[in-house]
Amino acid sequence: MLTRRIIPCLDIRDGRVVKGVGFANLRDIGDPVDLARRYAGDGADELCFLDVTASVQARPLLYDLIRRVSKVLFIPLTVGGGVRSAEDARQLLRCGADKIALNTAAVKEPALLTTLADEFGRQCVVLSIDTLRTNDGYRVTTHGGRTVLERECVAWAVEGVERGAGEILLNVINSDGARSGYDLDITGRVAARVDVPVIASGGAGSPEHFVRLFRETSASAALAASIFHDGAAEARSLKAVLAAQGVEVRS
């Protein structure tokens, strides 16, 4: 059976790894290539790079970074952040990314999901959803959470999969960086409604949060940043806890 995956996420800004709380207050964490190697060595199943650089001018820096990382990284790499067009995605895949995460661009132009799935296969296409918990349900946001849309989260996930997404990366903005646990409600509902794997994101602060995610929802993978950056846990120690609780993981 497929094992549940642990995915360290590296937010990239101007070629460095950064981390913020609720997408603000960024602080420097280190060099992406060094960190990628370390996390892979620590037993990560996959890595995710999200580019949070504001300017388009900095794209060549990201391409160069992906090229360098892919030469030393022999686990899958998803790259997202600022992917605006099929050509952006093509460029990243050529540089060595295995999957492309689309967020704002997919909301603006949903057909992009289909275009990329037709060209590269749906296993390359990740629909990244930043959702905000509000009084009237979970809403889709764009531009790193700054724009809140009418669109409802589960409906958008279902539509995204119909259009070609092969995986859903579900980030709950209220939980991002808060270390209070994954949002099991929306993660469970999205995972129950789509056939593709769902990656939970936002809120991981302790091994118990991963255990609860995998025991209480059918999410395929857990994405986290701070817990790894701060050295509070590493993939291997997390997996030991998960395995002891009966969750199947890659040893």
Add this chain to the structure above:
Amino acid sequence: MIGVIDYGAGNMQSVVNALEHIGAPHRVCRAPHDVQGVERLILPGVGHFGPAASHLERTGLRGAILDFAACARPMLGICLGLQLLFESSEESPGTPGLGLLPGAVVRLRTRPCPHMGWNRVRPLRPCALLREPTDFYFAHSFMALIREAEDLAAVAQQEDWEIAAVVQRGALHGVQFHPEKSSDAGLALLRSFAAC
């Protein structure tokens, strides 16, 4: 020298990076004459069956691959590369595969689909590439249905399905997973191929 077939949409560069990492001499093959003189051949994978098969046909690589296989030299298909070894695929009805192994490729009926992530691969019989149960990384929505049971060397289990994970007949090998993305286990498998 290992030839790596480049057919456009594949993840050829990841395979090249892995071969560089294990120190295996290699050459990217974009045209039939590139295949001449290589001792081993890798057909990487990612993309669609139809466009990939058409590209091989159009560039003459199809003939070069079939000639190479006819000499019983070691060949390895990866993911879509494994699927291309068979006769046809539900992904592109009417487009012939290489037909090196009898059988057809069908859409996966397991959940989740794509079958994406790390799964345990269990050998059914001795095989040069894999000796014991090992975890590898998969990312695919189609699988090969093997017509001759002895071609199937290893399987992965998902729900009630046994997915053809390693196929092998003589020097011809195919793996449905991605050794170039399967960490140390994958690099070890590529080393075994480079030495078989």
